[in-house]
Amino acid sequence: MEKFQRYYLSFLLLIVYTNTIAQVNCNAVEGENCKKACELYNWASNLQGFAESQEGFDKAIELCPDFSRAYMEKAVPYLKNGDFVTWKILIDKAVALDPQMHLGYRGWTKFQFLRDYKGAIQDLEGLKKYYPEDLGRSQNGDYNLDVVRAMSYSALGQKGKAAGIIERLLATRGYVKGIFDHYQLGVTYFELGRYDKALENFEKQSKEYNFAENIYFKSKVSKIRNKDYLDLKMLALQTYDEGKTMKDVYTHHFNKVYRKEIEEL
Amino acid sequence: MSPDLKDTVLDEELENKLLQFIKSLDGWMPKEIKGLKVDYYQYLTYKIENGKVSEVLP
DSSP states (O other): OOHHHHHHHHHHHHHHHHHHHTSOOGGGSOSHHHHHHHHHHHHHHTTTTSHHHHHHHHHHHHHOTTOHHHHHHHHHHHHHHTOHHHHHHHHHHHHHHOHHHHHHHHHHHHHHHHOOHHHHHHHHHHHHTTOSSOOOBOTTSSSBHHHHHHHHHHHTTOHHHHHHHHHHHHTSTTOOOOTTHHHHHHHHHHHTTOHHHHHHHHHHHHHHOOOHHHHHHHHHHHHHTTSOOHHHHHHHHHHHHTTOSOOOSSSOOTTOOOHHHHHTO | OOTTSOOOOOOHHHHHHHHHHHHHOOOOOOEEETTEEEOOOOOOEEEEETTEEEEEEO
16 A cells, blocks of 8 residues: 555544544543533534533533543643644643643644644643553544644754653654654754754655655755756745645644745745 | 733724734635535634734634
């Protein structure tokens, strides 16, 4: 099977998996009211964004005020609608009740939606206390949360630290690579002026999954080295027009490149 | 929102500048589903540091 197809297949399985894990086995919940709250939560989770769903979470919270998942799921539509203030109040409540369960999601969201790099690092390093070996994946499945921590350090100017985190991860036995790991590491090395290491990672990225942004950075390295870069630039534009770019349903990716930037190279 | 993600009041002058900028954008692509044009919205997130826009997120 082509690597690209394999990636999409695993992504599809991940979606099925994440939808499944949103459902809770309410038989394991203690107390009559909390069991009812759990059932309401399961029902409301399937109607995300509708008024009756939000009312369902409210009832669940009323029945079992310590049921953290209800606050977390109630928060999600506010995030997706751009009402970050209300989202923050609710997600903070979920984290306060169960940090082990919700710190990873809040950290990822601070990074993805708000570019609050310091806040993301704080949450993800808090999560390390519970999961020192493996922080788990970002909500969209694209990254290990340690890569998200690395990108946050990179954004704050700590590029060496960022590269070190990703290098250590890639060298960890059993580590499941994210689809953009080598690209993000390559860009970090590029920003450090370490073009050999940057190119090495862009090449590895090309072999696993190639896209316009990766080709654009290869072209940039060639230009800096006074080599012919125009063929790569044209290929980046062509790949961009074919739709093979970094995509995210809600915002844009860290280190995403737009067509105009490729044109201006 | 403030840097610690709490509700805050935005500087009025900056708020107006951003609003005027957004109103000046003209690249809105009509969305079609099964050949019919549909209503939709998009929000933009501006990250502002020390009075300057440092990032824009679609």
